[in-house]
Amino acid sequence: MGRVNRPSRLARMALWAYPRAFRRAYGDEILRSTTDLRTHGGRSRGAVRWLVVTDVARTAPRMRLESLMDNHRALALTGVVTVAVLAAVVGSPVLLLLVAAMVAAMAMMLRRGDRPIVTDPASTSHWYRWVAAGAVGFAVGFVVLAVDGDELTSAGWTVWMLSWTAGLVLVLFGLVLVAGRYLHRRA
Amino acid sequence: MARVTAGPNDPPEDFLPLPASAMHIVVALAGGEKHGYAIMQEVEDLSGGAVTMGPGTLYGSIKRMIEQGLLEEVDERPDPALDDQRRRYYRLTSLGAQVGAAETDRLRRLVSVADARRLGLGLGLGWVG
Numbered sequence: 001m002g003r004v005n006r007p008s009r010l011a012r013m014a015l016w017a018y019p020r021a022f023r024r025a026y027g028d029e030i031l032r033s034t035t036d037l038r039t040h041g042g043r044s045r046g047a048v049r050w051l052v053v054t055d056v057a058r059t060a061p062r063m064r065l066e067s068l069m070d071n072h073r074a075l076a077l078t079g080v081v082t083v084a085v086l087a088a089v090v091g092s093p094v095l096l097l098l099v100a101a102m103v104a105a106m107a108m109m110l111r112r113g114d115r116p117i118v119t120d121p122a123s124t125s126h127w128y129r130w131v132a133a134g135a136v137g138f139a140v141g142f143v144v145l146a147v148d149g150d151e152l153t154s155a156g157w158t159v160w161m162l163s164w165t166a167g168l169v170l171v172l173f174g175l176v177l178v179a180g181r182y183l184h185r186r187a
Numbered sequence: 188m189a190r191v192t193a194g195p196n197d198p199p200e201d202f203l204p205l206p207a208s209a210m211h212i213v214v215a216l217a218g219g220e221k222h223g224y225a226i227m228q229e230v231e232d233l234s235g236g237a238v239t240m241g242p243g244t245l246y247g248s249i250k251r252m253i254e255q256g257l258l259e260e261v262d263e264r265p266d267p268a269l270d271d272q273r274r275r276y277y278r279l280t281s282l283g284a285q286v287g288a289a290e291t292d293r294l295r296r297l298v299s300v301a302d303a304r305r306l307g308l309g310l311g312l313g314w315v316g
Contacts, residue, residue: 014243018243022246022247022250025250026246026249026250028273029223029242029246029274029275030242030243030246032223032224032273032274033223033224033227033242033245033246034242036224037224037227040224040228041228051239051241052241052242054241055241055242055243055244056241056243058241058243058244059241059243059244059247060243062247063247
């Protein structure tokens with residue numbers, strides 16, 4: 001009986017899928033409700049586990065994304081780490097320069113404070129412009145590939161890498177804005 | 188530019204359409220304050236077992252609705268002899284009740300249109316087959 005009254009290890013582990021603020025505010029309540037499902041709801045252990053897993057899979061990613069949207073620092077850090085990993089994989093000094101530029105941009109952003117990105121709908125209404133700008137970046141890369149042929153020259157390679165990196169960053173930023181917009185519409 | 192997120196100072200119409208999970212919670216709490224598990228039970232009963240709200244869904248919705256001013260946590264606890272003191276109870280705010288009423292009206296109008304088009308009788312799918 002004692003085992004039934006305790007929240008399962010799975011439920012406690014599942015809590016870590018949620019953002020810290022949510023976990024702190026509602027973690028105990030979630031565990032208590034999960035335990036209640038067995039003790040008062042009469043559900044089998046398997047049924048409760050299935051409910052916990054599907055519930056976390058459905059809700060935690062969205063909360064994580066919302067949490068990310070509300071935190072400039074986390075978003076900027078994600079961008080820098082992504083580009084840094086890309087740079088490490090490709091071994092490009094140009095990309096490392098881009099990392100340095102992004103770190104500088106992040107430092108400037110942090111000086112402006114930790115403000116949410118999508119609180120003001122107007123700031124996300126032109127997301128498609130970012131995507132279009134990214135598409136232009138990719139197009140420039142394709143032009144370089146077409147002009148330079150199979151063997152890229154050093155200059156061609158640099159322009160191609162810069163244009164595709166810029167395209168990727170711009171498209172990703174546009175998609176982040178769309179995601180933020182969608183989440184706030186649903187909220 | 189239309190607002191995308193309604194808040195405590197907005198009129199009830201700005202919250203519509205209410206997400207299904209939020210409407211279930213509003214209906215469950217229309218009967219009085221309840222703790223989380225009681226809300227989950229009520230939602231399941233109201234839907235005839237068709238809707239099972241998991242704890243993450245429930246408390247995610249509760250968090251958002253408190254931020255929007257639709258719900259509030261109750262400070263006073265029921266008789267401690269009857270219930271666990273550690274449980275947190277929630278109730279509808281005045282705004283939450285107004286939003287619930289507005290959403291009910293909206294759904295009623297939708298249902299009346301569906302009835303007029305004979306969807307409720309299962310006769311509205313003449314185009315199939």
